[in-house]
Amino acid sequence: MASGSVALRARRRFRYLPSDLETREKWLGFFIFLPVILLFLIFFAYPLFYGITLSFYKLNTLTLTGPFIGVDNFRTFLSSADVRNALGNSLYWTVASLTLNLLVGLLVALALNERFPGRNLARGLALSSYLIPLVVSAAIWQWMFNAQYGIINYTLFKLWGILPVSWLSDPKTAMPAAIVLNVWRTFPFVVIVLLPRLQTIPEELYSAAKVDGASAWDRFVDVTLPHLRSLFVVLILLRFIFDFNDFTTLALLTGGGPVHATETLPLLVYRQMFGLADTGAAAAVAVLMLLFLLILAVVYLQLANRGERVNE
Amino acid sequence: MIANYRAREAVRTGFIFTVTWMVVLVAVFPLFWALSTSLRDNQEIISRTPTLLPVDFTLENYDTMLKLSNFPQQFSNSTIIAIGSSLSVVFFGSLGAYSLTRFRFRGQGLSLRVVLLTYLFPAVLLVVPMFIILRNLKLTDSYAALIIVHTATGLPLGLWLLRAYFQSIPIELDQAAMIDGASRLETLFDVLLPQAIPGMISIFIFIFVFSWGDYLWPLILITSRSQMTLPLGLHTYMNDMGFEWGPLMAATVVFAVPVVFLFTFIQSRLVRGLGAGAGAVKF
Amino acid sequence: MMAKLVGRSANVRLEGLQKVFGKDTLVVDIADMLIPAGEFVTLLGPSGCGKTTTLKLIAGLERPTRGAIFFGDQRVTDVAPGSRDIAMVFQNYALYPHMTVQANLEYGLKKHHVQRDERQRRITWASEVLQLERLLQRKPRELSGGQQQRVALGRAMVREPKAFLLDEPLSNLDARLRLLMRAELIRLHHTIDTTMIYVTHDQVEAMSMSQRIAVMRDGRIQQYDRPEAIYRYPGSRFVASFIGSPGINLYEGDLVSRDGALHFVAQGIDLPLSSAIVERLSEPAGTQVTLGVRPEDVLLHLESSPPDAPVGRVTVVESLGPETIVTLETTVGDVTARVLGMLPIDFDAQIPFSFDAARLHLFDATTGESVLRPGASTSGAKAFRSPAARLPSLVQQTQSG
Numbered sequence: 001m002a003s004g005s006v007a008l009r010a011r012r013r014f015r016y017l018p019s020d021l022e023t024r025e026k027w028l029g030f031f032i033f034l035p036v037i038l039l040f041l042i043f044f045a046y047p048l049f050y051g052i053t054l055s056f057y058k059l060n061t062l063t064l065t066g067p068f069i070g071v072d073n074f075r076t077f078l079s080s081a082d083v084r085n086a087l088g089n090s091l092y093w094t095v096a097s098l099t100l101n102l103l104v105g106l107l108v109a110l111a112l113n114e115r116f117p118g119r120n121l122a123r124g125l126a127l128s129s130y131l132i133p134l135v136v137s138a139a140i141w142q143w144m145f146n147a148q149y150g151i152i153n154y155t156l157f158k159l160w161g162i163l164p165v166s167w168l169s170d171p172k173t174a175m176p177a178a179i180v181l182n183v184w185r186t187f188p189f190v191v192i193v194l195l196p197r198l199q200t201i202p203e204e205l206y207s208a209a210k211v212d213g214a215s216a217w218d219r220f221v222d223v224t225l226p227h228l229r230s231l232f233v234v235l236i237l238l239r240f241i242f243d244f245n246d247f248t249t250l251a252l253l254t255g256g257g258p259v260h261a262t263e264t265l266p267l268l269v270y271r272q273m274f275g276l277a278d279t280g281a282a283a284a285v286a287v288l289m290l291l292f293l294l295i296l297a298v299v300y301l302q303l304a305n306r307g308e309r310v311n312e
Numbered sequence: 313m314i315a316n317y318r319a320r321e322a323v324r325t326g327f328i329f330t331v332t333w334m335v336v337l338v339a340v341f342p343l344f345w346a347l348s349t350s351l352r353d354n355q356e357i358i359s360r361t362p363t364l365l366p367v368d369f370t371l372e373n374y375d376t377m378l379k380l381s382n383f384p385q386q387f388s389n390s391t392i393i394a395i396g397s398s399l400s401v402v403f404f405g406s407l408g409a410y411s412l413t414r415f416r417f418r419g420q421g422l423s424l425r426v427v428l429l430t431y432l433f434p435a436v437l438l439v440v441p442m443f444i445i446l447r448n449l450k451l452t453d454s455y456a457a458l459i460i461v462h463t464a465t466g467l468p469l470g471l472w473l474l475r476a477y478f479q480s481i482p483i484e485l486d487q488a489a490m491i492d493g494a495s496r497l498e499t500l501f502d503v504l505l506p507q508a509i510p511g512m513i514s515i516f517i518f519i520f521v522f523s524w525g526d527y528l529w530p531l532i533l534i535t536s537r538s539q540m541t542l543p544l545g546l547h548t549y550m551n552d553m554g555f556e557w558g559p560l561m562a563a564t565v566v567f568a569v570p571v572v573f574l575f576t577f578i579q580s581r582l583v584r585g586l587g588a589g590a591g592a593v594k595f
Numbered sequence: 596m597m598a599k600l601v602g603r604s605a606n607v608r609l610e611g612l613q614k615v616f617g618k619d620t621l622v623v624d625i626a627d628m629l630i631p632a633g634e635f636v637t638l639l640g641p642s643g644c645g646k647t648t649t650l651k652l653i654a655g656l657e658r659p660t661r662g663a664i665f666f667g668d669q670r671v672t673d674v675a676p677g678s679r680d681i682a683m684v685f686q687n688y689a690l691y692p693h694m695t696v697q698a699n700l701e702y703g704l705k706k707h708h709v710q711r712d713e714r715q716r717r718i719t720w721a722s723e724v725l726q727l728e729r730l731l732q733r734k735p736r737e738l739s740g741g742q743q744q745r746v747a748l749g750r751a752m753v754r755e756p757k758a759f760l761l762d763e764p765l766s767n768l769d770a771r772l773r774l775l776m777r778a779e780l781i782r783l784h785h786t787i788d789t790t791m792i793y794v795t796h797d798q799v800e801a802m803s804m805s806q807r808i809a810v811m812r813d814g815r816i817q818q819y820d821r822p823e824a825i826y827r828y829p830g831s832r833f834v835a836s837f838i839g840s841p842g843i844n845l846y847e848g849d850l851v852s853r854d855g856a857l858h859f860v861a862q863g864i865d866l867p868l869s870s871a872i873v874e875r876l877s878e879p880a881g882t883q884v885t886l887g888v889r890p891e892d893v894l895l896h897l898e899s900s901p902p903d904a905p906v907g908r909v910t911v912v913e914s915l916g917p918e919t920i921v922t923l924e925t926t927v928g929d930v931t932a933r934v935l936g937m938l939p940i941d942f943d944a945q946i947p948f949s950f951d952a953a954r955l956h957l958f959d960a961t962t963g964e965s966v967l968r969p970g971a972s973t974s975g976a977k978a979f980r981s982p983a984a985r986l987p988s989l990v991q992q993t994q995s996g
Binding site: 488503 | 707
Binding site: 025026028029030032033035036037039040043044046047048050051054107108111112114115116117118119122124125126127128129131132133134135136137139140141142143144146148149151154184188241244245247248251252265266269270273279282283286287289290293294297 | 325328332335336343346358361362410415417423426427430436440441444445460461463467471496521524525526527528531543546547557561567568571575576
């Protein structure tokens with residue numbers, strides 16, 4: 001009854017070298033991972049170190065030649081008005097966006113956590129602003145912020161009689177306007193992180209709290225927030241990093257103007273490189289950004305972990 | 313008492329309902345406004361009393377846009393690059409995730425953390441050296457350059473998400489396949505990948521959306537008009553002399569369409585998928 | 596058409612097998628074990644005793660730190676699982692979720708390059724035996740637990756392996772289904788006659804299905820013998836208490852020589868040992884021992900009692916239908932007795948009791964090893980297999996599962 005294929009099988013045995021079974025698989029595992037490592041090395045590690053070395057030169061962007069000047073680039077920065085302005089703008093931009101994002105994101109997440117008719121549809125639509133290409137959003141908001149024909153000024157005037165504002169041309173309003181765009185676009189990120197966790201909080205906890213006489217605010221603070229604490233830690237870090245490093249949003253909306261009022265550090269890097277044709281300086285600013293972020297991240301995580309341990 | 317309670321519940325639900333739909337309105341309005349603007353003629357656009365919907369519908373903006381700039385070319389460029397990047401990330405991400413979850417070799421944990429760390433770094437820091445490197449390799453101004461760069465950027469996210477997916481697939485399936493005679497690669501393709509398809513689709517869409525909308529890298533790497541992608545093309549148009557809002561809005565609408573399309577696809581998955589990954593974040 | 600696979604089976608031999616996890620945790624330590632071809636052997640033990648790891652070593656899913664594994668004459672220690680010609684049934688079935696039942700059954704055959712006709716024949720055969728015909732096009736998530744279990748079995752059967760490895764396959768089923776599947780497995784083994792290596796922590800399963808049981812603890816085999824032998828002549832206190840439900844009664848005491856006879860003496864008990872026991876004794880008087888008495892060997896004298904019989908107070912009565920479990924509080928400790936029938940026994944009643952003199956177990960108090968050499972081998976060892984084979988397929992009688 002046993003067919004010839006059975007006998008055939010008897011001959012095709014895989015023999016591994018003694019004690020090599022795990023090692024062989026180890027090699028396969030590593031081999032499969034190799035492309036990832038290669039990509040990482042070539043397109044990240046190498047450029048990173050190359051970029052850092054660049055910051056020690058004064059290079060002309062067009063010719064890519066120039067002398068080695070050591071830490072001169074960095075010394076100039078300590079007194080550079082450009083750098084101080086950019087740093088201030090970066091912090092303004094990042095902190096304001098972050099705070100508003102967390103507030104709005106939390107509120108929307110709380111709302112979307114409830115059951116009401118059309119909730120699924122609402123969920124999809126409310127989070128759609130994140131997916132729209134940034135160029136599109138920037139263009140549309142530029143149109144909406146337009147001083148003469150923009151819908152925002154028109155609505156403000158129609159409803160509350162506010163005189164038209166030159167949102168993007170007035171140094172005082174440019175950054176707030178840009179922040180509005182940023183928050184509008186990125187609050188879904190916060191919602192997407194918070195909502196699944198909110199959904200796992202058991203109803204019974206709220207019921208128990210109600211029975212214990214907790215008010216709605218109490219329930220929020222004592223039941224909801226503790227569950228979200230760890231997520232907030234992550235969110236603050238991530239959003240800070242993303243906003244701090246963000247180039248495209250401001251580049252598209254304001255180009256850094258008016259008069260560098262919205263020029264954050266990334267935009268300064270770009271201007272150094274292509275506007276002032278000083279590659280070395282551009283790299284130096286970028287390195288500064290990196291250092292700033294690293295220190296911040298380390299300090300932040302230490303504080304966060306310590307906080308967690310105290311809570312236990 | 314009961315009637316009072318139900319009334320309060322109804323008010324509460326009603327309040328949330330209203331607030332939520334207001335948020336939806338705010339989120340959706342800009343795109344709607346762009347659509348609306350694109351469908352009106354220039355008279356209406358510059359009128360001092362704009363209406364919500366155009367009084368006279370017109371498709372002339374779309375006409376202008378198609379003829380004017382290099383729009384169709386840019387559209388196809390963007391598509392090719394976006395699809396290329398997404399497929400690369402899915403492919404390399406799957407292999408990498410398989411390696412990280414089903415094998416044991418030194419430096420696994422470290423590799424993952426380091427790779428994720430790349431998101432900490434300002435893209436602008438990499439821009440300067442990448443520009444120089446790719447220029448020396450004569451790779452600038454090509455599909456390859458952007459696909460490579462986008463893949464490199466998106467790969468950490470792909471690894472992270474697919475790794476979480478693979479980890480949720482019980483190892484007994486691998487064992488059953490091995491006993492059934494499958495090699496390790498066969499196990500990956502026959503057993504693991506079919507189950508990770510939802511994750512792979514999510515990643516594909518995320519990377520597609522990222523690549524589709526990316527402005528920074530095309531700005532740095534592309535110089536010739538024929539190679540431009542949509543984001544770059546759109547912005548260039550905006551800086552051109554005598555550009556008009558009408559055609560621009562038309563362009564943005566068309567630009568946004570694939571995203572909206574893909575987006576309806578992953579509607580519910582969006583909340584589940586990213587949430588699962590975010591919940592697993594540890595440093 | 597029931598194909599018999601006699602002759603394809605291999606015996607499995609473990610030689611000096613050791614598995615170390617981490618730096619120095621010895622999880623499996625088996626000096627020598629032979630599983631004869633065609634037999635149903637169970638690895639039985641508490642969680643963490645190494646039985647599943649041993650199974651995985653036999654399967655090739657884990658590599659031994661030391662030692663060798665043989666299938667027949669062939670050394671398979673370094674051979675990949677897929678090439679060992681074995682099939683495995685997992686505790687949670689491990690069916691490929693994205694494939695239909697048919698595809699699940701076919702996968703292993705395809706990977707082993709079995710021709711299409713042969714594949715089809717085997718699948719048809721297995722589906723008939725396990726009644727899967729109607730389910731072939733369904734996906735695993737559309738099946739009940741019992742159905743999934745049968746598909747897992749079918750996937751193993753179509754491979755026509757040298758040995759079946761089963762890792763607690765019944766633990767995820769509800770009690771009723773478990774009973775049905777037990778009988779099904781016994782029947783299957785009788786039909787297919789292939790070596791089956793079964794892992795479980797449930798001693799009832801082990802006792803009812805196996806031809807041989809290996810009781811394991813901390814990676815070592817405590818006793819490896821036929822079920823009857825293990826039950827009647829447990830080699831250690833551990834084995835005695837692990838097998839049998841309700842558990843064996845145990846009492847610490849001493850072997851005392853008195854009036855020319857050996858007694859077991861403990862608090863409130865002075866038990867003269869019968870000659871049948873004494874001649875099997877391998878330790879002298881004066882040793883500290885543990886006395887073991889199985890509940891069914893405890894005699895309750897509800898009507899007339901022998902003189903001097905100790906008396907116990909009833910604290911628990913469990914009426915199970917065909918039998919009653921009675922727990923007495925006595926001077927020597929708690930005594931659990933098992934009595935046939937449903938007897939009207941009151942709480943707090945005082946009942947005289949005694950132990951069946953021929954059925955005592957004695958273990959060294961320090962080492963736990965039995966101090967009695969095994970007695971005459973029990974008769975009817977072969978008969979253990981046939982009754983189950985005569986059972987009609989119970990699967991047919993149920994609608995679901």
